[in-house]
Amino acid sequence: MAKLIAESATAQVKSDLIVAEDLSAGYGGRSVWSGANFSFGRGEFVAILGPNGAGKTTLFRVLLGLQHPTGGTIQLFGSPPRRGNPHIGYVPQRHTIDTETNVECLELVRLGVSGTRWGFNPVTHDDRDAAWSALEAAGASDLAHRRLGALSGGELQRIFLAEALVSNPDVLLLDEPLSNLDIKRETDLLHLVNNVVRSRGVTALLIAHNINPLLPHVNKVVYIANGKMTTGKPQEVLTSENLTRLYGIQVEVLKDPHGNVAIIGVEEHHGDIP
Amino acid sequence: MQNAIEAGTLTAVVAGVTGYFVVLRKSAFTAHAFSEIGFAGAAWAVLSGISPLAGLLIGSNLGGLGIALLGRRAINRDTQIGIVLAFSLGLGLLFISLYSGYATQTYSILFGEILGVSQAQVLETMAAAAAILLVLGLVYRPLLFASLDEDVAEAKGMPMLALGMVFMVVVAVAVSFAVEVTGVLLVFSLMVTPGATAQYLARRPSTAIAASVIIALLATWTGLFLSFYTSPPVSFYITGEVFAFYLFVRFVYARFRGERLSQGSLLRPPVDRSG
Numbered sequence: 124m125a126k127l128i129a130e131s132a133t134a135q136v137k138s139d140l141i142v143a144e145d146l147s148a149g150y151g152g153r154s155v156w157s158g159a160n161f162s163f164g165r166g167e168f169v170a171i172l173g174p175n176g177a178g179k180t181t182l183f184r185v186l187l188g189l190q191h192p193t194g195g196t197i198q199l200f201g202s203p204p205r206r207g208n209p210h211i212g213y214v215p216q217r218h219t220i221d222t223e224t225n226v227e228c229l230e231l232v233r234l235g236v237s238g239t240r241w242g243f244n245p246v247t248h249d250d251r252d253a254a255w256s257a258l259e260a261a262g263a264s265d266l267a268h269r270r271l272g273a274l275s276g277g278e279l280q281r282i283f284l285a286e287a288l289v290s291n292p293d294v295l296l297l298d299e300p301l302s303n304l305d306i307k308r309e310t311d312l313l314h315l316v317n318n319v320v321r322s323r324g325v326t327a328l329l330i331a332h333n334i335n336p337l338l339p340h341v342n343k344v345v346y347i348a349n350g351k352m353t354t355g356k357p358q359e360v361l362t363s364e365n366l367t368r369l370y371g372i373q374v375e376v377l378k379d380p381h382g383n384v385a386i387i388g389v390e391e392h393h394g395d396i397p
Numbered sequence: 398m399q400n401a402i403e404a405g406t407l408t409a410v411v412a413g414v415t416g417y418f419v420v421l422r423k424s425a426f427t428a429h430a431f432s433e434i435g436f437a438g439a440a441w442a443v444l445s446g447i448s449p450l451a452g453l454l455i456g457s458n459l460g461g462l463g464i465a466l467l468g469r470r471a472i473n474r475d476t477q478i479g480i481v482l483a484f485s486l487g488l489g490l491l492f493i494s495l496y497s498g499y500a501t502q503t504y505s506i507l508f509g510e511i512l513g514v515s516q517a518q519v520l521e522t523m524a525a526a527a528a529i530l531l532v533l534g535l536v537y538r539p540l541l542f543a544s545l546d547e548d549v550a551e552a553k554g555m556p557m558l559a560l561g562m563v564f565m566v567v568v569a570v571a572v573s574f575a576v577e578v579t580g581v582l583l584v585f586s587l588m589v590t591p592g593a594t595a596q597y598l599a600r601r602p603s604t605a606i607a608a609s610v611i612i613a614l615l616a617t618w619t620g621l622f623l624s625f626y627t628s629p630p631v632s633f634y635i636t637g638e639v640f641a642f643y644l645f646v647r648f649v650y651a652r653f654r655g656e657r658l659s660q661g662s663l664l665r666p667p668v669d670r671s672g
Contacts, residue, residue: 189551206552207552207553208554209553213548213552213553214549215548215549217548223596225596225597225605226421226600226601226602226605227600227601230545231546234542234545234546235549237538238539238541238542238543238546238550238553238555239538239539239542239553239554239555240538240539241535241536242534242535243535243537244538268600270600271545286546286549
C-alpha cells in the first residue's frame with residue numbers, strides 16, 4: 124500500500140509540467156527573489172501577483188530561458204528551461220503597437236509558427252489552419268484581416284493570445300494582459316484564456332495586478348513580494364497571516380460578501396478599483 | 398542609356414524590397430545616417446584614388462554594423478545617430494576640400510549619375526542585387542517576425558543581434574548601389590518612399606513588397622525616360638514621382654478605401670479564409 128502511494132506520488136511529480144525547488148533569481152549580484160518552491164500541472168490556471176518590481180516578469184524570463192536562475196533548480200517538461208522552447212507560448216507585457224503598422228493581424232499570428240523558419244518556404248496549408256484555429260480560440264477570427272495598428276487594447280491582446288497559441292504550446296505565459304483593459308474586456312479576455320486552459324489542457328501563468336476578476340478561474344496563486352514567493356490555492360495564499368509573513372509588515376486581507384478580496388496595509392494596492 | 402536602364406532596374410528592385418523592411422523596422426533615419434557615413438567613405442576613396450563605390454561600401458557597412466552592435470533599441474537612438482551623421486558629413490567635406498581634382502565625382506556621389514553608369518558597374522550592381530535578394534529570401538520570415546514582434550521573436554530563440562547585423566549589411570550594400578542612381582542625398586526616394594507607400598496599399602507583406610518594387614521600378618523607368626527628353630536630372634524625376642504618388646496614396650486612396658473597407662484588407666474581402 125505504501126509503495127502504491129509512493130508510486131502515485133512519483134507519477135504526480137512527473138505529470139507536473141513546471142517544478143521549481145529552492146529557486147532564486149537576480150540581476151548582477153542583486154537578488155530579486157529566492158527560496159521559491161512551486162509545481163504546476165497540466166491544465167492549471169495560475170495567477171502571479173505582487174507589487175511592481177517584485178520580480179513577476181523575472182519569473183517569466185527564467186521560465187523562457189532568457190535569464191539563468193542564481194540558485195536552486197527549475198524543470199520544464201523534465202529539463203531545464205531553454206530559449207526558444209516551442210512548448211511555451213508567450214505574451215510579453217506591451218503597452219501599445221505603433222498605429223502606423225499596416226500589416227494585417229493574420230500575418231502576425233502566422234509568424235508565431237512560421238517566423239522561426241529560415242529559407243524559402245511559402246506558407247503551408249497547415250500553417251494557415253493553425254493560424255485560423257488559434258484566431259478562433261482567441262475569439263479573434265473577425266480581426267484576421269484588420270491592420271495591427273488599428274486595433275484597440277482588448278483586440279490587440281486577443282491577437283497576441285492567438286499568436287502565442289498558434290504553435291500549440293503546453294504552457295502559456297501572459298505578462299499583464301489585463302492592463303489597459305476596462306472591466307468588460309478584462310472579463311472577456313479571462314474567459315477566453317480560461318477556455319483555452321480547459322479545452323486545450325494548457326497550463327497558463329498570468330501576471331496581474333488585481334486578483335478579483337481572476338478568482339473565479341484560477342487554480343493557484345503565486346504571490347511574490349519582499350524577495351520571497353508563496354504559492355498555493357487562492358484561499359490559502361490570500362490570508363492576512365500569510366501575506367503579513369511574506370511582506371514582513373502588518374497586512375490585512377478583507378473579503379466582501381461576493382468573495383472579492385482587498386489587500387490593505389502595503390504600499391501597493393490590490394483588489395482596488397482598476 | 399541601356400546601362401542606365403539596366404542599373405536603374407536592378408537598383409529599383411533591390412531598393413523596393415529592402416525599403417519595405419526599412420520602413421517596417423522604422424530604420425529610415427538609420428539608413429539615411431549610414432548613407433552619409435558612406436559619403437564620407439566615398440569622398441575619402443576619391444581622395445585616395447580608389448573607386449568611390451568601395452569607399453561607400455566600407456563607410457556604410459561600418460556605420461551599419463556599428464549601429465547594429467549598439468543593440469536592439471539602437472534604432473531609436475535618434476540623437477546618437479544624428480551626432481554621428483553630422484560628423485560624417487563634416488569628414489566628407491574635409492576629404493573633398495583636400496582633393497585637388499575635379500569636383501564632378503563628388504557631385505555625382507551626392508546627387509547620382511545614372512547616365513554615366515558603365516557596363517562594368519551594371520555587372521557589379523547585378524551581383525550585389527542577386528546577393529541581397531538571396532540573403533533577404535533566406536532570412537525573410539525570421540526578419541519579418543523580428544521586425545513585427547521583437548520580444549516574442551527573442552523568446553522563441555531567434556538570434557536578434559545576428560538578424561539585425563545581417564539586415565544592416567543588406568541595407569548598407571543596397572544603399573551603396575542605389576547611390577549610383579539617386580545620390581547620397583536622394584537615396585530615400587528609392588529606399589524609403591516606395592516601401593512607405595506600399596504599406597498603405599497592401600496589408601500582407603509579400604503583396605506590399607511587390608507593390609514597393611513596382612513603385613520603385615515605375616519611378617525609375619519614367620524618370621529615365623523623362624530626363625532623356627527634358628533637361629531636369631533623373632534623380633529629380635524619381636524623387637518627385639514617388640513623393641507625388643505617396644501623397645496620393647496616403648491622403649486620397651487610403652482614406653477612400655479605408656472608410657469603405659475598414660473591416661478588411663484593402664485587397665481582400667473581410668471573410669476570405671484562404672489566407
